[in-house]
Amino acid sequence: MAKLRGGLLGGLRPGYRLIAGWLIVLLAAILLPIVLGPTGHQQDLTDDFVQAEVYAMLALGLNVVVGFAGLLDLGYAAFFAIGAYTFGLLSSAQFQPSSRFSSPIINWGPTGIHANFWIFLPGCALIAALFGFILGAPTLRLRGDYLAIVTLGFGEIVHKTVLNLGPSNALGWPDITGGDNSLAGIFQPQLGPLQFSTDQVPWYYLGLIVLAVIIIIAYSLQNSRLGRAWVAMREDELAASCMGINLTRTKLLAFAMGAFFSGFAGVIQGSRIGAVNPQQFTFTVSISILVMVVLGGIGSVPGVVLGASLIALIQFYLLDQLNTWAHGNFSIGPLNLTYPGIVPASFDVNEAEYLIFGILLVLMMVFRPEGLIPSGRRRRELHPTDEGIRVEENQQLYDMRSEGA
Amino acid sequence: MSMLQFNAVHTHYGPIHVLKGVNYRVEQGEIVCLLGANGAGKTTTMKTILGLVRPSSGGVTFNDQRIDRMTPREVVKSGIAPVPEARRVFARMNVMENLELGAYTRHDHAAIAEDLTRVFDLFPRLKERRKQMAGLMSGGEQQMLAIGRAMMARPSLLIMDEPSMGLSPIFVERVFDTVQAINKQGVTVFMVEQNANMALTVASRGYVLQTGEVVLEDTAANLLQSELVRKTYLGESIEIK
Amino acid sequence: MAMAARTPARPIAEPRPGALLQTTGMTKIFGGLAAVQDIDFHIDPGEIVGVIGPNGAGKSTFFNLITGLYKPTRGRILVDGKDLTGRRPDVVLRAGVARTFQNIRLFQNMTVLENVLVGYHSRLRSRLIGDVLKLPRTRAEERAARTQALEILRFFGDRLYPYRDDLARNLAYADRRLLEIARALAARPKVLLLDEPTVGMNPSETEHAIRLIARIRDQGLTIVLIEHKLNVVMGMSNRVVVLDYGQKIAEGSPREVQANEQVIEAYLGRKAAAQAAALLDKREAREGAAP
Numbered sequence: 017m018a019k020l021r022g023g024l025l026g027g028l029r030p031g032y033r034l035i036a037g038w039l040i041v042l043l044a045a046i047l048l049p050i051v052l053g054p055t056g057h058q059q060d061l062t063d064d065f066v067q068a069e070v071y072a073m074l075a076l077g078l079n080v081v082v083g084f085a086g087l088l089d090l091g092y093a094a095f096f097a098i099g100a101y102t103f104g105l106l107s108s109a110q111f112q113p114s115s116r117f118s119s120p121i122i123n124w125g126p127t128g129i130h131a132n133f134w135i136f137l138p139g140c141a142l143i144a145a146l147f148g149f150i151l152g153a154p155t156l157r158l159r160g161d162y163l164a165i166v167t168l169g170f171g172e173i174v175h176k177t178v179l180n181l182g183p184s185n186a187l188g189w190p191d192i193t194g195g196d197n198s199l200a201g202i203f204q205p206q207l208g209p210l211q212f213s214t215d216q217v218p219w220y221y222l223g224l225i226v227l228a229v230i231i232i233i234a235y236s237l238q239n240s241r242l243g244r245a246w247v248a249m250r251e252d253e254l255a256a257s258c259m260g261i262n263l264t265r266t267k268l269l270a271f272a273m274g275a276f277f278s279g280f281a282g283v284i285q286g287s288r289i290g291a292v293n294p295q296q297f298t299f300t301v302s303i304s305i306l307v308m309v310v311l312g313g314i315g316s317v318p319g320v321v322l323g324a325s326l327i328a329l330i331q332f333y334l335l336d337q338l339n340t341w342a343h344g345n346f347s348i349g350p351l352n353l354t355y356p357g358i359v360p361a362s363f364d365v366n367e368a369e370y371l372i373f374g375i376l377l378v379l380m381m382v383f384r385p386e387g388l389i390p391s392g393r394r395r396r397e398l399h400p401t402d403e404g405i406r407v408e409e410n411q412q413l414y415d416m417r418s419e420g421a
Numbered sequence: 422m423s424m425l426q427f428n429a430v431h432t433h434y435g436p437i438h439v440l441k442g443v444n445y446r447v448e449q450g451e452i453v454c455l456l457g458a459n460g461a462g463k464t465t466t467m468k469t470i471l472g473l474v475r476p477s478s479g480g481v482t483f484n485d486q487r488i489d490r491m492t493p494r495e496v497v498k499s500g501i502a503p504v505p506e507a508r509r510v511f512a513r514m515n516v517m518e519n520l521e522l523g524a525y526t527r528h529d530h531a532a533i534a535e536d537l538t539r540v541f542d543l544f545p546r547l548k549e550r551r552k553q554m555a556g557l558m559s560g561g562e563q564q565m566l567a568i569g570r571a572m573m574a575r576p577s578l579l580i581m582d583e584p585s586m587g588l589s590p591i592f593v594e595r596v597f598d599t600v601q602a603i604n605k606q607g608v609t610v611f612m613v614e615q616n617a618n619m620a621l622t623v624a625s626r627g628y629v630l631q632t633g634e635v636v637l638e639d640t641a642a643n644l645l646q647s648e649l650v651r652k653t654y655l656g657e658s659i660e661i662k
Numbered sequence: 663m664a665m666a667a668r669t670p671a672r673p674i675a676e677p678r679p680g681a682l683l684q685t686t687g688m689t690k691i692f693g694g695l696a697a698v699q700d701i702d703f704h705i706d707p708g709e710i711v712g713v714i715g716p717n718g719a720g721k722s723t724f725f726n727l728i729t730g731l732y733k734p735t736r737g738r739i740l741v742d743g744k745d746l747t748g749r750r751p752d753v754v755l756r757a758g759v760a761r762t763f764q765n766i767r768l769f770q771n772m773t774v775l776e777n778v779l780v781g782y783h784s785r786l787r788s789r790l791i792g793d794v795l796k797l798p799r800t801r802a803e804e805r806a807a808r809t810q811a812l813e814i815l816r817f818f819g820d821r822l823y824p825y826r827d828d829l830a831r832n833l834a835y836a837d838r839r840l841l842e843i844a845r846a847l848a849a850r851p852k853v854l855l856l857d858e859p860t861v862g863m864n865p866s867e868t869e870h871a872i873r874l875i876a877r878i879r880d881q882g883l884t885i886v887l888i889e890h891k892l893n894v895v896m897g898m899s900n901r902v903v904v905l906d907y908g909q910k911i912a913e914g915s916p917r918e919v920q921a922n923e924q925v926i927e928a929y930l931g932r933k934a935a936a937q938a939a940a941l942l943d944k945r946e947a948r949e950g951a952a953p
Contacts, residue, residue, distance in 0.1 A: 233794055236793070236794050236795070236796060237793065237794060240793035240794070240796075240800075241783065241786050241788060241793055241800075241804070242790065242793045243793075244772075244776065244779060244780060244783070245780070245783060247769065247771075247772060247776075248769050248772065248780045248783075251769040251770060251771060251772065252767050252768075252769060254731065254751075254767065255763065255767035255768070255769070256769075256780065257731075257750065257751040257752050258729055258731070258751045258752075258754075258755060258760075258761060259752075259755060259760075259780050259781050259783060259784075259845065259846075259849065260752045260755040260756055260781075260783045260784030260785075260849055261752055261780070261783050261784075262750075262752050263752070269790060393771060397771045458834075458836075458864055458867070459834055459835035459836060459862070459864075557718075558718065559716055559717035559718030559719075560717030560718065561716065561717050562717075562718070563717075583862070586861060586862055587717070587764075587858060587861045587862070587890065588717065588890065589714075589715070589716045589717060589890050589929050589930075590890065590892065590929065590930050590931055590933075590934030590937075591716070591928070591929055591930060591931035591934065592716070592717070593934075594931050594933055594934070615862065615863070615864045615865075617864075617865070652866070653864065653865070653866050654864055654865055654866070
């Protein structure tokens with residue numbers, strides 16, 4: 017693992033500032049649970065942080081599809097589901113074969129199937145990537161809105177499939193996914209003497225390592241021949257094709273890499289919580305991930321990590337805070353105010369979560385479409401007025417996009 | 422006072438100084454051409470006239486009225502019509518619809534019908550193809566349409582941005598013949614052109630613009646003889662007829 | 663566009679040996695109208711062939727057919743003997759045919775250097791694993807590509823190289839046309855299709871472009887050139903092909919074409935024909951051979 021990372025960093029050559037910035041973030045992240053130890057909130061806060069890590073993995077995956085390759089995917093939760101359910105089915109008591117089989121990779125018997133977590137963590141990610149190829153294939157000739165609609169459709173297909181293949185399903189099949197009752201009892205891994213269970217701290221550090229690897233891979237992709245092909249494809253698909261870029265392969269690789277990242281997220285989430293439920297993979301989840309990407313900065317690796325963190329912050333902290341404030345109680349430190357509630361007593365601000373996300377999306381698109389930490393390229397695309405005279409002089413009298421060839 | 426006049430016009434894009442105190446004048450009935458490399462400020466000049474760009478100082482007058490404060494719509498209503506670079510016809514509409522749109526700001530229906538007849542007289546080919554989709558016509562025909570559309574606004578001043586660009590030699594001839602014909606009908610023309618050869622043949626006067634400044638202003642005949650113009654804008658291998 | 667052939671199509675011609683690029687019986691019909699009809703075309707290594715004709719004659723459509731953007735209704739395309747009819751654009755590029763576009767299609771928000779690097783895409787062998795893990799071979803390939811891309815930029819003198827890290831859309835108009843050519847060259851094609859490379863350039867920029875194209879030819883490339891400017895077509899072509907209403911109406915040396923009545927009527931006009939004759943006289947004097 018260390019050698020792998022050495023190779024990756026060696027080829028990257030990003031600015032030293034960038035590395036320093038990430039190292040500081042990494043250091044802070046490593047220290048976080050330790051610092052929280054004595055506070056008594058360590059477990060529940062760390063739980064939120066692991067959730068944020070999972071969000072970041074998902075955002076980075078969607079960022080490859082939407083940000084790098086410019087393919088609007090509105091059903092991204094599908095890959096999250098595939099990663100989670102694939103692992104769940106291979107690592108629980110859901111299936112109980114009567115025969116026995118034993119190997120270091122996987123064993124099964126009447127107690128269920130026990131996939132080796134450490135093999136199947138990347139393994140299920142690869143399976144998710146395969147589905148990236150499969151679900152991407154029908155979208156190849158589609159542009160813009162039509163692509164978005166088809167991906168939305170696929171998101172729904174996967175969601176409904178896992179929902180409906182539960183107990184007493186319409187096909188008369190045996191229970192496969194647990195449906196709305198959840199696929200529960202997912203086994204948790206063991207690393208030497210350490211048994212992962214409800215203690216969130218080991219999960220946190222595992223997630224941190226996986227997230228770091230994903231971030232490095234994301235940067236690596238961005239600064240590669242493939243990354244360049246994605247940008248060219250985004251700019252002008254036709255010209256890109258005429259310059260030798262295989263559009264099919266380039267688009268499918270985007271879907272596959274995006275799905276790959278979310279596969280990791282799915283395995284970690286499933287195993288950590290110990291159960292998976294279709295509710296975790298709805299259209300609103302896909303949109304939430306999109307909000308993370310847009311908020312943080314489309315195409316920007318640090319941006320989407322920040323976006324994911326902010327959404328987590330909103331979900332786990334800010335909404336509750338807003339709720340308290342809205343119901344007549346404002347306290348920060350020693351300051352403690354009470355006042356008549358702004359909202360009816362029965363109204364929980366948490367219900368307005370998606371309203372707030374929607375507002376955020378609109379505000380970002382209107383005022384800062386490049387996101388909070390814009391990628392250099394997007395900022396230049398969206399704010400050309402800073403550039404030189406030649407921009408204006410070279411535009412035609414009427415600034416209209418030309419039609420296709 | 423001249424029909425169209427730029428008085429010490431400066432324009433900026435942010436910190437970039439584009440037009441640096443240019444003075445043009447176009448008298449009623451003239452054909453004036455503006456020569457210059459891309460990036461010199463020709464497009465900015467056109468945009469300034471149309472109200473798409475506002476001068477940071479100086480003013481533009483048209484028939485003694487300040488137009489640099491007007492919206493493009495008001496500029497067109499005051500009698501100036503543009504023929505944009507690369508035609509820019511409405512590709513999904515047919516010839517008739519394009520022409521009708523040219524008269525969008527007018528309400529005098531009888532006169533509009535009269536102008537339509539005049540345009541079809543000028544361009545019989547357009548009359549033949551009046552139901553054809555503009556996007557399917559050849560470049561030369563589109564150029565005719567773009568000029569016809571501008572004429573439908575019954576302008577007193579026509580501003581043209583590189584009318585000969587990308588046209589076959591035979592259509593280049595036709596375009597300039599058309600410009601002369603329109604001019605004879607009483608329309609003043611201010612045109613930006615790369616094809617200095619043809620432009621200076623039909624124009625009476627010309628300006629040479631370099632990096633935002635007017636470096637030469639003279640009659641067309643004199644410009645054709647000038648050293649600078651010959652070297653930069655006429656090229657060595659094109660014969661001057 | 664001509665009306666679709668109710669007349670029986672001619673039998674498709676046999677391929678010529680030795681031609682680097684050829685089309686036989688190339689036909690494309692859009693909704694009943696033939697944009698291009700029965701075009702037999704060939705170009706031998708080292709030639710420059712000019713393609714002229716009125717706007718709407720089918721010249722760009724012809725290029726689009728060769729490069730795989732359109733599938734022919736009838737006819738074949740052969741590159742160096744290999745049949746590429748109906749193949750995808752990136753396959754055609756890999757077979758050795760690169761092009762520029764009439765309405766500049768640069769990657770506007772990429773730098774000048776990046777645009778050229780995209781041209782290299784087909785020549786780089788690294789796969790996904792190499793990209794992600796930054797294997798030594800991948801890194802070496804990228805470095806080599808960068809070096810060669812800079813070489814190409816230097817070939818264009820001070821028009822492109824000094825602006826290598828500027829965004830493509832910030833270049834001056836004429837330089838953007840040159841960049842399109844540079845990008846196409848990066849693919850190391852055998853045949854270069856230039857679609858009106860000098861449109862919008864003023865005469866001195868055009869002269870500069872002519873010299874560049876001549877140097878590219880001298881480097882061993884074969885060039886097909888769509889152009890309206892007489893000094894470019896008459897001054898550079900070994901042969902000229904004339905299209906009108908989707909059909910080939912003339913083909914021959916520049917002299918022959920310039921004197922052709924049909925060509926004069928449909929395309930040149932008397933004035934330009936005379937100008938062309940004068941140009942050809944000059945060229946003959948310069949080169950000491952009949953053009």
